[in-house]
Amino acid sequence: MIAWDPPGYGYSRPPERAYGKDVYKNDADLAAELMAKLGYNLYSLLGWSDGGKVALLMAIKYQSRIDKLVVWGTGATVTDNERKTL
Known part of the structure; x- marks a missing residue:
């Protein structure tokens, strides 16, 4: 099991965490890169x-890498704009 905090989150400081419009997309890409x-x-x-939002985005963008997906306590939607940026 790999337990991951994105950069600047939890105990992974520094760097400071930037909360821009692509924060979850960036986290999904970084997590996929780490696993690779x-x-x-x-x-x-x-x-x-x-983390559930990040997992949902990873399941969309990296479908061939994801065997099973469990999310809880998260929004279960991806907006059309978010989908386009993937």
Whole structure:
């Protein structure tokens, strides 16, 4: 099991966390990059709250890498604008 905090979140300081319009998309890309660097080509995701939003975005953008997805305590929608940026 890999437990990950995005840069600037939780105990991963520094850097400071920037909350721009692409914050969840950026987190999804960084998490996918981390898993690739660790040698995981297929994995399951568990995401709570903001992590659930990141997991949903990863499941859209990196479909071939995601085996199972569990999210809770998060919004279950992706806006058309967010979908276009993927």
